[in-house]
Amino acid sequence: MLRFFLTRVALVIPTFVGITLLTFAMIRLVPGDPIELLAGERGVTPERHAELRASYGFDKPVLEQYWIYVNNILHGDLGNSIVTRQPVVNEFFTLFPATVELSICAMLFAVFIGLPVGVLAAVRRGSVFDHTVMGAALTGYSMPIFWWGLLLIIFFSGILGWTPVSGRISLLYFFEPVTGFMLIDSLLSGEDGAFTSAVSHLILPTIVLGTIPLAVIARQTRSAMLEVLGEDYVRTARAKGLAPRRVIGVHALRNALIPVITVIGLQVGVLFAGAVLTETIFSWPGIGKWLIDSISRRDYPSVQGGILLIATTVILVNLAVDLVYGLINPRIRYRR
């Protein structure tokens, strides 16, 4: 098990090097000069342009810039944003809890609905329920997030008035963030109704962000269950006279979960990608929106730092999934 763990962890290092190289190169390959973008129509004189380039270190050879960047990362410094002049790390971690909170809720939504629905669809294979659910899953998977979000806002907030349009909590509540997680902070604030307000603000973004993972998890669970339900040991369990609920819930589902967990791990990356759009629609102050702004303004340090930190999160989650996978499936950790 230790060897398995160490191998997985060792694999993370080249991945990190690759990510720093890729983000550094890609943002520079995209056309667009951050200084020109900052100056807009007004423009800057060539002398001032050169001065500003030098002040950001862009006048140095690219390889030297990369070396400085990597060296700074190793010292825990991701640089300062070109736009706000604030440390990238501070900006990232101010916004990150909002994205994490939304992603966790979206994932819970996807798992708690996707798993049972997938299991039921497999058990009632070919039924109206199966067809409906799988059809809906396909629709959910193909739905453009932006359109889906606006549709929900117009219907639930605009027409029915059940949910707030956007934001994390009603503007009535004002307290300094403690953890950055609004659900926790609203409870800590002790203000009446703050928690309910935070929950009501989470409903629509959770549904929108959770839709694609939900569809994927439901479909994956169904196909994994179908495969497992045909196995000998399930037939044996049934033949032994075990209750169907126990056969499905314990014998079948536990084995079917292995590929599903991998998919859930991979969905974390999908969630971050989806968060970019979801956060924009719901004015959710998370890193997705921040990153898009940084890219459009060619804020090199923010883009590099932001992507590196997001990639780290995705890698760590997948590493955790790999380890869990190893735990529940012994065959994997002994494979050479």
Added chain:
Amino acid sequence: MKRTLIGAGVVMSLALSPMAFAAKTLVYCSEGSPEGFNPSLYTAGTTFDASSKSIYNRLVEFDRGTTNVVPGLAETWSVSDDGLEYTFNLRKGVKFQTTENFTPSRDFNADDVIYSFMRQFDKENPYHNVSGGSYEYFNGMSMPDLLKDVVKVDDYTVKFVLNRPEAPMIANLGMDFASILSAEYADKMLAAGTPENVDLNPVGTGPFQLVSYQKDAVIRYKAHPDYWAGKAQIDNLIFAITQDPSVRYQKLKAGECQIMPYPNPADIEAMKADADVNLLEQEGLNVGYLAYNTKMPPFDNAKVRKALNMAINKQAIIEGVFQGAGKVAKNPIPPTIWSYNEATVDDPYDPEAAKKMLDEAGVSGLKTKIWAMPVQRPYNPNARRMAELIQADWAAVGVEAEIVSYEWGEYLKRSKDEDRDGAVLLGWTGDNGDPDNFLAVLLGCDGVGGSNRAQWCYQPFEDLIQKAKVVSDHAERTKLYEQAQLVFKEQAPWATIAHSVVYMPVRKEVVDYRIDPFGGHIFYGVDLK
């Protein structure tokens, strides 16, 4: 579960209604996060709304809703006969805001003015390099060349000494970068070793003071209780940062905010019909244009440029691109700016005459390029569509145009090239309401290779605008600029396309919100019913 959800929704809807706020709270659905809170360090309008417009004052101000300069922190001022010295008599009894970080021990005085300008001007100033130390507006307005010194005469008198006469100087001092910060606060923060606090936790003399800021989410202000012009009618001001225009409109409809900027053009009709919304509109202080490269043949010939201008159906552009929310431009400055020449006769739309003029100029089978901006701007909501319409108009007179576009930063950079191929669609929004801010920046000889995209340096025009820069008599300046507009029209370095209309949806309960011609958003003077 469903019932609980409905219950929560109803509770929320009630809680969100403006009635629920005990104190008068105005919520503005702003379009983005400010870059920071010191307006001298940044250039974005979003930043100015959140900082200079609410927290700070300047020596002179623009009268709300107009481009007229009125006294601000300076009560009166005088200009020396040679136009090189501007003396300001400062207002007494002006209080700075008291915040968590700082309690002022004195009123505003000359030291604050000296600090605010010397920080930007003097590279040796201990604050010059704080927070990145880049003062692009100060530089952009040529202040480093223009200023010789800023001198404290006494506690309530400051003198600006210039290297050359500059008539727009007063208007320049009303701009956001010229906001006045507290020198006492700066000294205190410097002594504490935290100078950047001055930019992060602002202290100004303005109508609102910052309470808290959560990036990308919300900015909270409260009324400055001792504001020198009288406490604001609203007690709290909140910026609910909402990037998407359609979502902003949904929030406005739901009463989650009372004012929103930059509506989606597609929502305008619905807003007009909305009983809860007043749709304010005003001509913007902007111009959208097509700049020829007057250095490259055959565009170095004014007749060719004039002919191409006559081939463009501008009315069709107003309808097709601006959806009616614009006005055909005949001058390079918008009608809301003083000295706008009503007498200018625009080039008529006459393809036949245009064809003839091209023949006379010996131009046939002309192939060129039209540069279409990749972004939406106030002066041009859809450059691609505009370029297509012009392309079709030119095709009708035998000119074949190819439409090109680049990423925005690249576009701005490449369009400056003096040997650029083709005509560039671009525009400008005024900074200070002075004609010089349009004519000298966009068409002056100094701007060639830079902000003068037509690369046009025409001496008779240059003489007029240079003279107008140094003359302090307003009537004489007006005459010079009127003449300059006629010379411009005759020489046609641009096709002047349009001035757009700015829309501002506000809820019915909002009283006396006025659209700022400079495109800013000002909440002092606004009340709620």
